[in-house]
Amino acid sequence: MMSKIKSLMLLACLGIFSQSAQALSCITPPGEFHGLVSAPATIAIDPAWPVGYVVASINVPSQSVPVTCSTNSFGSETLHIIVTGAMPTGLARRIVVNGYTGNDYNTGLTYTTAGTKPTYTAPAVTVQYYIASLPVQAGTIQADTPPYSAIEWRFINSSSSLFRGIIGWGLGATTVTIKPPPAPTCSITTPNLNFPLGSINKSTFTGIGSVSPWVTEKLVSGGCNATTVSMTFQGTANVNNKNLFAVTGGATGIGVDLQSYDGYQAIPNSATAITWGPRGNGASYDFKARYMQSDAAVTTGPANAIATVLVNYK
Structure with missing residues (x-):
């Protein structure tokens, strides 16, 4: 009697195992590739665009999706809309549908029994190409060809490890280029800079190299998006000290010493430039000037x- 009981228990276990193998597998009878949607032929990426910037949007139309389910070993299945496909480095795809933005939209339709199901009317989907990381590299987004598609309706089983019955839309080819960076621009809003060096007593000059007090002025920037700004200076040089600008008007024996605020000298007609970091709108390039004795003897009179x-930038 005991042997019969053991046998019945074994049969019961086998029956339970056999029933669990009868699960669901859903397909879309029309096939896998629904059609090809045109994509932009070319996308020119501006290097200034930030991460997250949408560079192109493609509208995929609504479609009717027939659904048929049979039994096999794949478990209950839920219908998802996903986006796939390789993109050039820095770019990615995502879908926007029913307020969802991402790569995998769960329609909420779960199938648990076999048979023909009501036709699923798939919503219109917007595919976005966006900047996922920087820098973006130029390249080609290949057109989808059957049976591969970029926008797919997938039946994913309860363990999310398998899918079946794909139907989807393909996207056309796109060439991705990178725009060259814009040429830098800089401007100065100060039309003329005047240093009023004042009336200096002749006794201030006690020998070659003696100087009057500094006077400071500013060249005001109108904005600059360059990396560096350099300035060279033209004018008549002092006869005895070529680093000074010659004066006119009557005074002799002196010249004008012009420097940046931090002590770099503006030398007349020299290729040696004073280099600055770019100044934003309203900021300034600061200078200072003074008289310097250049000759053994100084005579009085106006000294202008x-x-x-010359401003260069790059």
């Missing part, structure tokens, strides 16, 4: 000098 500033 003119310098032209």
